Amino acid sequence: VRASDPLPSWAEGPAKESILGFIQRVSAPGSPEEVPASERIAVFDNDGTLWSEQPMYVQAFFAFDRVRQLAPEHPEWREREPFASILRGDLATSLQGGEPALLEIIMATHAGLTTDEFDRVVSDWISEARHPVTKRRFTQMVYLPMLEILAHLRKSGFKTFIVSGGGIDFMRPWAEAVYGVPPEQVVGSSIRLAYQYRDGSPVIERLAEIDFIDDKVGKPVGIQQHIGRRPILAFGNSDGDYQMLEWTTAGSGPRLGVLIHHTDNEREQAYDRDSLVGRLDRALREAPVQGWAVIDMKRDWRQIYPASVQP
Amino acid sequence: VRASDPLPSWAEGPAKESILGFIQRVSAPGSPEEVPASERIAVFDNDGTLWSEQPMYVQAFFAFDRVRQLAPEHPEWREREPFASILRGDLATSLQGGEPALLEIIMATHAGLTTDEFDRVVSDWISEARHPVTKRRFTQMVYLPMLEILAHLRKSGFKTFIVSGGGIDFMRPWAEAVYGVPPEQVVGSSIRLAYQYRDGSPVIERLAEIDFIDDKVGKPVGIQQHIGRRPILAFGNSDGDYQMLEWTTAGSGPRLGVLIHHTDNEREQAYDRDSLVGRLDRALREAPVQGWAVIDMKRDWRQIYPASVQP
Ligand SMILES: [Ca+2]
Ligand SMILES: [Ca+2]
Numbered sequence: 001v002r003a004s005d006p007l008p009s010w011a012e013g014p015a016k017e018s019i020l021g022f023i024q025r026v027s028a029p030g031s032p033e034e035v036p037a038s039e040r041i042a043v044f045d046n047d048g049t050l051w052s053e054q055p056m057y058v059q060a061f062f063a064f065d066r067v068r069q070l071a072p073e074h075p076e077w078r079e080r081e082p083f084a085s086i087l088r089g090d091l092a093t094s095l096q097g098g099e100p101a102l103l104e105i106i107m108a109t110h111a112g113l114t115t116d117e118f119d120r121v122v123s124d125w126i127s128e129a130r131h132p133v134t135k136r137r138f139t140q141m142v143y144l145p146m147l148e149i150l151a152h153l154r155k156s157g158f159k160t161f162i163v164s165g166g167g168i169d170f171m172r173p174w175a176e177a178v179y180g181v182p183p184e185q186v187v188g189s190s191i192r193l194a195y196q197y198r199d200g201s202p203v204i205e206r207l208a209e210i211d212f213i214d215d216k217v218g219k220p221v222g223i224q225q226h227i228g229r230r231p232i233l234a235f236g237n238s239d240g241d242y243q244m245l246e247w248t249t250a251g252s253g254p255r256l257g258v259l260i261h262h263t264d265n266e267r268e269q270a271y272d273r274d275s276l277v278g279r280l281d282r283a284l285r286e287a288p289v290q291g292w293a294v295i296d297m298k299r300d301w302r303q304i305y306p307a308s309v310q311p
Numbered sequence: 312v313r314a315s316d317p318l319p320s321w322a323e324g325p326a327k328e329s330i331l332g333f334i335q336r337v338s339a340p341g342s343p344e345e346v347p348a349s350e351r352i353a354v355f356d357n358d359g360t361l362w363s364e365q366p367m368y369v370q371a372f373f374a375f376d377r378v379r380q381l382a383p384e385h386p387e388w389r390e391r392e393p394f395a396s397i398l399r400g401d402l403a404t405s406l407q408g409g410e411p412a413l414l415e416i417i418m419a420t421h422a423g424l425t426t427d428e429f430d431r432v433v434s435d436w437i438s439e440a441r442h443p444v445t446k447r448r449f450t451q452m453v454y455l456p457m458l459e460i461l462a463h464l465r466k467s468g469f470k471t472f473i474v475s476g477g478g479i480d481f482m483r484p485w486a487e488a489v490y491g492v493p494p495e496q497v498v499g500s501s502i503r504l505a506y507q508y509r510d511g512s513p514v515i516e517r518l519a520e521i522d523f524i525d526d527k528v529g530k531p532v533g534i535q536q537h538i539g540r541r542p543i544l545a546f547g548n549s550d551g552d553y554q555m556l557e558w559t560t561a562g563s564g565p566r567l568g569v570l571i572h573h574t575d576n577e578r579e580q581a582y583d584r585d586s587l588v589g590r591l592d593r594a595l596r597e598a599p600v601q602g603w604a605v606i607d608m609k610r611d612w613r614q615i616y617p618a619s620v621q622p
Contacts, residue, residue, distance in 0.1 A: 185495075
């Protein structure tokens with residue numbers, strides 16, 4: 001590893017070369033393929049691309065913890081699914097109700113408070129909560145190789161955006177400290193908001209109604225609504241990112257799509273087409289035809305997580 | 312005017328002093344009221360705040376021109392309101408149908424094509440169209456004093472956003488060249504989008520359905536959805552900006568709300584509480600109580616428009 005290597009936790013090889021080569025080609029002054037800085041837009045899926053998503057999405061841990069925290073105000077939950085199972089610690093049963101059950105959990109835990117209050121609830125939780133297996137804070141389960149990519153892109157004149165199926169206001173409170181991505185560069189799923197007054201002061205209330213699902217075909221739409229131009233670089237890890245990578249790489253000029261393939265059962269978890277969380281099937285199959293780079297975590301990443309700094 | 316004056320087209324006086332003083336207080340290194348650069352968010356209404364909006368919104372000129380342009384493909388419009396009146400040049404009658412008529416005009420002229428196509432249609436139109444009275448291009452009817460404010464804010468570490476009731480994708484094609492505001496920092500009203508395929512290539516289609524109205528109580532909501540934090544500085548010119556200024560200035564720490572009052576009947580147009588376009592009544596009345604600065608265009612602006620560079 002040279003002292004000047006911007007990606008020291010990446011193993012040498014074609015994956016690292018293709019990413020470094022692309023960034024060099026579009027950003028080196030005088031490069032024949034140089035892209036104007038204003039068009040250097042890079043988008044990143046979050047769960048499974050920037051941080052771990054197994055055994056379940058971090059936001060699901062948050063929602064279940066919040067059900068337990070709010071339970072004393074809701075004695076009826078002890079008899080009512082999907083809450084009763086969560087309170088008994090039986091998460092699998094709580095999710096047997098499918099999407100309606102999930103929606104009910106999200107609305108019970110993410111709505112009914114103001115944006116400022118929700119920001120505080122998320123900030124408090126993320127500063128304390130730990131992964132049940134690794135015992136690390138979730139913000140210490142971000143991928144060091146991806147932090148290096150983010151930093152190198154910004155140094156190369158890119159604007160870096162998160163485009164996630166996760167809740168936009170669940171990511172914003174910590175994305176800047178953890179990823180260097182400010183709130184205005186986070187795109188995600190959202191619930192409806194309403195401008196209201198409490199004791200004469202204005203607040204923005206979070207309503208129990210879905211506004212936008214930023215997944216699959218929703219990702220290019222979210223990109224257009226928030227960013228307003230087509231990215232030239234996209235990183236994802238599941239079939240939920242298929243359309244984002246397709247939209248990114250179908251434009252003219254130099255473009256790159258990258259898939260993170262979870263292949264490391266020792267340092268993280270190996271999963272793809274059979275996983276409920278982060279299912280990767282079609283995108284992996286079509287990657288060669290689409291010209292997308294596939295990162296093999298086990299082979300291409302020398303280190304997964306940053307050195308632990310807990311507690 | 313000193314050579315170092317960042318606002319040379321502003322007359323000396325309390326308006327200029329309050330704005331310059333605020334920017335200095337929050338951005339000068341070591342200032343007791345210094346605000347972290349990441350929190351230096353400034354938002355600007357567009358119509359009547361950054362460019363002229365009389366005798367009607369620029370986007371309305373665009374819509375009417377586009378009805379005329381599309382008319383050959385729609386022979387039925389010659390008999391059907393609101394289109395028949397537009398084609399006869401009788402814009403007042405065309406708008407007598409109120410909001411449903413307006414909506415029909417917008418959907419007929421802004422939907423049914425892809426985002427890339429709409430971008431091109433807007434870019435072509437704005438490079439040619441001229442104001443009926445001044446004969447200037449609309450992009451030459453931006454306010455020079457506001458361009459100076461935008462530049463001075465960016466030099467002082469602010470991020471500048473447009474937050475307009477106008478169409479987000481109507482502003483984005485030219486906002487960067489004209490205001491220095493990139494597409495991802497434009498917030499506005501929007502119609503629904505859909506990711507689809509045409510001849511095997513992905514496109515984003517503009518659907519004939521309203522997605523979001525970024526006006527009045529919609530402005531703080533649009534700010535939250537797009538920016539994700541509360542601005543510390545807001546400029547507006549009408550009652551449609553009331554909630555944006557209220558939300559901005561109700562937070563803690565140093566904050567400033569500014570109203571542009573159109574008082575100059577010689578160089579532009581004097582209007583406020585009785586105007587259909589850009590009506591300013593409640594916000595002007597409550598400005599002293601709210602602590603908002605009021606710019607008197609006639610008194611405070613030495614020059615309105617940039618020196619003309621047409622044709
Ligand atoms: Ca993912
Ligand atoms: Ca206005």
